[in-house]
Amino acid sequence: xxxxxxxxxxxxxxxxxxxxxxxxxxxxxxxxxxxxxxxxxxxxxxxxxxxxxxxxxxxxxxxxxxxxxxxxxxxxxxxxxxxxxxxxxxxxxxxxxxxxxxxxxxxxxxxxxxxxxxxxxxxxxxxxxxxxxxxxxxxxxxxxxxxxxxxxxxxxxxxxxxxxxxxxxxxxxxxxxxxxxxxxxxxxxxxxxxxxxxxxxxxxxxxxxxxxxxxxxxxxxxxxxxxxxxxxxxxxxxxxxxxxxxxxxxxxxxxxxxxxxxxxxxxxxxxxxxxxxxxxxxxxxxxxxxxxxxxxxxxxxxxxxxxxxxxxxxxxxxxxxxxxxxxxxxxxxxxxxxxxxxxxxxxxxxxxxxxxxxxxxxxxxxxxxxxxxxxxxxxxxxxxxxxxxxxxxxxxxxxxxxxxxxxxxxxxxxxxxxxxxxxxxxxxxxxxxxxxxxxxxxxxxxxxxxxxxxxxxxxxxxxxxxxxxxxxxxxxxxxxxxxxxxxxxxxxxxxxxxxxxxxxxxxxxxxxxxxxxxxxxxxxxxxxxxxxxxxxxxxxxxxxxxxxxxxxxxxxxxxxxxxxxxxxxxxxxxxxxxxxxxxxxxxxxxxxxxxxxxxxxxxxxxxxx
Numbered sequence: 001x002x003x004x005x006x007x008x009x010x011x012x013x014x015x016x017x018x019x020x021x022x023x024x025x026x027x028x029x030x031x032x033x034x035x036x037x038x039x040x041x042x043x044x045x046x047x048x049x050x051x052x053x054x055x056x057x058x059x060x061x062x063x064x065x066x067x068x069x070x071x072x073x074x075x076x077x078x079x080x081x082x083x084x085x086x087x088x089x090x091x092x093x094x095x096x097x098x099x100x101x102x103x104x105x106x107x108x109x110x111x112x113x114x115x116x117x118x119x120x121x122x123x124x125x126x127x128x129x130x131x132x133x134x135x136x137x138x139x140x141x142x143x144x145x146x147x148x149x150x151x152x153x154x155x156x157x158x159x160x161x162x163x164x165x166x167x168x169x170x171x172x173x174x175x176x177x178x179x180x181x182x183x184x185x186x187x188x189x190x191x192x193x194x195x196x197x198x199x200x201x202x203x204x205x206x207x208x209x210x211x212x213x214x215x216x217x218x219x220x221x222x223x224x225x226x227x228x229x230x231x232x233x234x235x236x237x238x239x240x241x242x243x244x245x246x247x248x249x250x251x252x253x254x255x256x257x258x259x260x261x262x263x264x265x266x267x268x269x270x271x272x273x274x275x276x277x278x279x280x281x282x283x284x285x286x287x288x289x290x291x292x293x294x295x296x297x298x299x300x301x302x303x304x305x306x307x308x309x310x311x312x313x314x315x316x317x318x319x320x321x322x323x324x325x326x327x328x329x330x331x332x333x334x335x336x337x338x339x340x341x342x343x344x345x346x347x348x349x350x351x352x353x354x355x356x357x358x359x360x361x362x363x364x365x366x367x368x369x370x371x372x373x374x375x376x377x378x379x380x381x382x383x384x385x386x387x388x389x390x391x392x393x394x395x396x397x398x399x400x401x402x403x404x405x406x407x408x409x410x411x412x413x414x415x416x417x418x419x420x421x422x423x424x425x426x427x428x429x430x431x432x433x434x435x436x437x438x439x440x441x442x443x444x445x446x447x448x449x450x451x452x453x454x455x456x457x458x459x460x461x462x463x464x465x466x467x468x469x470x471x472x473x474x475x476x477x478x479x480x481x482x483x484x485x486x487x488x489x490x491x492x493x494x495x496x497x498x499x500x501x502x503x504x505x506x507x508x509x510x511x512x513x514x515x516x517x518x519x520x521x522x523x524x525x526x527x528x529x530x531x532x533x534x535x536x537x538x539x540x541x542x543x544x545x546x547x548x549x550x551x552x553x554x555x556x557x558x559x560x561x562x563x564x565x566x567x568x569x570x571x572x573x574x575x576x577x578x579x580x581x582x583x584x585x586x587x588x589x590x591x592x593x594x595x596x597x598x599x600x601x602x603x604x605x606x607x608x609x
Contacts, residue, residue, distance in 0.1 A: 010290070011068040014327050022326040029325035030333035032207075033076055033316050037063070037338060039209040040315070042233070042349075043357040043364070044079035046153065047146055048087040048308055049095055050104070052233055052349075052357070055079050057241040060339045061302045062310035067331030070294030071287040072275035076316040076331045077298050081364050083267055083311050085142050088149075089402055090259025096161060101306070102247040103256055109246045109303035110253060110260035115268055116296025124272075124288030131418075134410035135269055136373050137390035141397025141406065143368030146361060153358035156185035156231060166401055182229045185355040188216045192359030209360045217351045231354045238346040240339055241305035262407040263309050271295050271312035278321050315364075385417035425463060425471035429478075430456040432553065448481045454556075455482035456549070460491035465498035475506040480513050484556070488549050490521030500533045507538050518543045520552040 037059050045055030059078040066077025090107065094100050118126070149167045152159050157180045159165065159173055192212035199208030219225065226232055268291075275286045299309055320330055377386050393410030400406045431452060433443035442456065455478065463471065478485070487503075507517045522530060522545035530536070530545055547555075 009069060010071065010294070011328060011332070014073075014329060018327065018329070022329070025324040025326050026330035027333055029320050029323040029330040030337055032323045033320050033330070033334040034337035034341065035207040035210050036319055037076075037078060037313075037316055037334060038341060039213050039352075039357070039360055040313075040364075041079045041338075042352070043209075043360040044081055044084045045308075046354070046357055047081060047149065047361060048079075048084040049091060050101075050308060052352075053236050054306060054308060056236075056338060056342050057305060058302060058307040058310050060335045060342070061241055061305045061307050062298045063335035063338070064332050065301050066294055066298035066310070066312070067328045067335075068294075069290075069297045070271070070275075070328070071290040072271075072278065072312075072317075073284055073328045074278050074282060074317055074321040074325055074330075075271060075275050075291075075312045076320050076334060077271070077295065078310050078313050078316060079308070080267075080270060080311050080313050081146055081361070081368060082139060082142050082270065083263055083309055085146055086259065086263045086266060086407075087308050090256055090263070092166070094255065099247070099249075099252065102249075103252045104308055105244070105246050105303045105306060106248065106252055107256040107260050107263070108299050108307055108309045110257060111264045111267065111309045112296045112299025112301075112303060114260060114264040114296070115299060116293050118264070118268065119289045119292030119294075119296060122289045124292060131386070131389055131410075131414040133377055133386035133390040134393050134407075134414050135266075135273070136370060136377060137393030137410060138266070138397050138407060139368045139370065140374065140390075141394040143365040144394075144398055146365035146368070150358040150361045150365070154186060154189035154355045154362065155180075156182035156229060156355060168399075184225050184228050185230045185353070188219070188225070188230060188353050189355035189359040189362075191216055191219075192356040193363055196360065196363045209363075212359065213352055213356050216353055216356045220351060220353060225353075226351075232350060233352040233354060233357070234350055236342075236346045236349045238343055240343060241307065243304055244306055246303050258402075260309075265411075266407060267299075267309060267311035268292055268295060270314070274312040274314050274317050278317060282321065385414070385420070389414040389417060419466055422462070423466045423470060425467040425474065426460055427471070427474055428458040428460075430458065432456075448478065451481055451483075453483045454486070455484070456486045456488055458488045458491070462493050463495040463499040465496055468496075468498040468502045471499060472502040472505060475502065476509065479506065479509040479515075483515050485510060485515065485517045486549065486552060487517060487519045488521050489519060489526065489545075490523075490548070492523070492526060495526060495529070497533075500529075500535070503535065504533075504538050507535075511540070516540075518552060518556075519545045520547045520549050522546055 038056070041055035041059035042052035043055070045052045045058075048055075062077040062079075066075065070077070087104070087107075091100065091104055094103050097103070118124075145167050148171050151157075152162060152170055152174045155174065155178070157174055157177055159170060162170060165173075195212035195215060196208035199206040199211060220230060220232070271291055272286070272288055275291060278284075279286045295311065299307075302310060316334075320334070325331075374390070377390055381387060389410060392413050393406060396406035396409045400409070429445040429448060430442040431445065432454060433441050448455065457475070457478065459471075461467075510517050517539055519530070519535070519539070520543075524546065527545045536543065536545075543552075
């Protein structure tokens with residue numbers, strides 16, 4: 001797979017390996033997706049604060065190119081609630097300007113450029129810095145904001161320049177003008193909600209959103225409710241998305257750039273999360289960097305066809321997969337179907353009531369609040385890192401005037417909490433103890449109160465500058481607790497120069513007390529690092545770092561055996577038994593502070609590692 005130079009285009013491979021029998025399955029899935037996507041895209045456009053027509057344009061172009069260039073065979077790209085909310089927040093202060101839409105399409109271009117850049121320089125793993133709890137908190141907050149933002153529409157309370165007002169100001173206006181509610185509009189909106197919920201209970205595959213809009217249209221036509229204050233979508237041109245050059249302007253780009261960064265990150269998190277969720281069942285391997293490029297190209301191309309930023313849609317992707325889609329062609333066909341509908345059936349869309357679109361949005365907003373996931377995160381601890389990151393991100397999303405700052409707040413907080421959790425250097429302490437048949441086990445110690453001959457110190461994890469101080473403090477408390485120390489490092493994944501310096505300080509301190517330090521279980525890459533740092537010279541002993549702990553203990557035991565007078569011991573005719581006996585004899589005078597009855601340590605609480 002070649003990600004550079006755009007020489008790898010997944011749709012080409014799909015076409016080369018495509019079979020005739022796949023087409024019917026892909027077409028059925030595409031038709032089902034289109035039925036859901038049409039009302040959703042129009043509704044989400046209202047969240048973004050733009051004409052519903054642009055929602056259809058975005059659904060057409062982004063689904064075609066997102067499926068063509070992305071990694072997942074089942075991901076359907078298009079307008080999503082979270083992205084539209086971010087778009088609304090970023091564009092709120094500019095929607096009254098003459099060049100507002102030019103700025104919007106420029107932001108789409110910037111989002112795509114950033115996403116493609118992430119893919120080209122292979123930053124797929126960086127997406128892991130946006131923790132799951134941050135996404136849960138953001139989507140929950142987004143659900144609340146989306147719902148509050150649609151109250152004036154479902155109640156049909158007119159607000160001047162509503163697209164430019166923060167959600168809380170709109171809410172205040174609605175509450176203070178609640179007497180202006182149009183009951184016909186409210187009734188139609190509630191009817192849509194009831195229909196969608198009922199359809200979900202009957203059969204999840206029923207297009208509840210579409211049915212929930214068609215039935216109110218019939219009611220409006222039959223009873224002339226548009227003459228009684230129910231606002232309709234209005235005329236939608238019967239045309240395909242027109243090609244327009246993006247108006248590149250440095251001043252405009254600087255105004256929307258911060259929002260573009262937040263949208264690019266959240267868009268990729270959505271796309272990757274959905275792709276991996278589906279791939280866990282479909283068993284397709286997902287390439288995060290290729291998906292970055294696919295989403296980026298989709299948004300770049302979409303910006304030239306009057307589209308706002310798009311991302312992977314969980315609802316439409318799940319429908320696509322569960323309705324039998326075999327290849328990425330299903331996502332492409334869904335865009336083509338929407339284009340055909342727009343081209344030939346657009347005149348009928350003018351009867352769609354805005355309160356019903358608001359009803360579709362309210363149902364979606366409620367589904368964004370993942371109650372089960374929130375409960376599971378809180379269950380882990382109300383004050384742990386995940387819970388705090390989730391809560392702060394949720395509140396920031398609701399309360400901060402700019403949603404991109406809410407995203408940055410959540411990401412920065414989760415990184416800070418991660419660093420706080422990882423600045424500790426976990427170590428475990430062991431001494432040799434007697435197991436069955438005189439084999440050597442390890443007995444773990446919680447504290448070391450008295451000096452012993454041999455102490456095993458197990459290090460583990462990523463040892464870096466953030467945890468170096470904690471490691472140095474722990475090792476410093478052990479410098480006079482043994483004659484020989486074994487640093488067991490088989491579970492050490494990485495270490496840096498700051499940690500190396502901490503190890504050198506410990507070795508020198510032990511040497512001053514007349515003790516020795518040996519190292520074992522080192523991975524090859526870390527072994528090379530230790531040798532380059534001259535740690536073998538610092539130790540001053542003949543020690544191969546890559547030896548396992550058992551191998552090193554065996555060498556130590558043999559050395560003890562050479563220097564001690566043999567003791568009477570049953571079954572000492574094997575090297576293993578001699579090894580066990582003499583090694584245990586070397587620590588037989590030890591009491592590590594865990595045993596109050598002062599018996600030799602190896603008679604107590606032995607456990608095998």
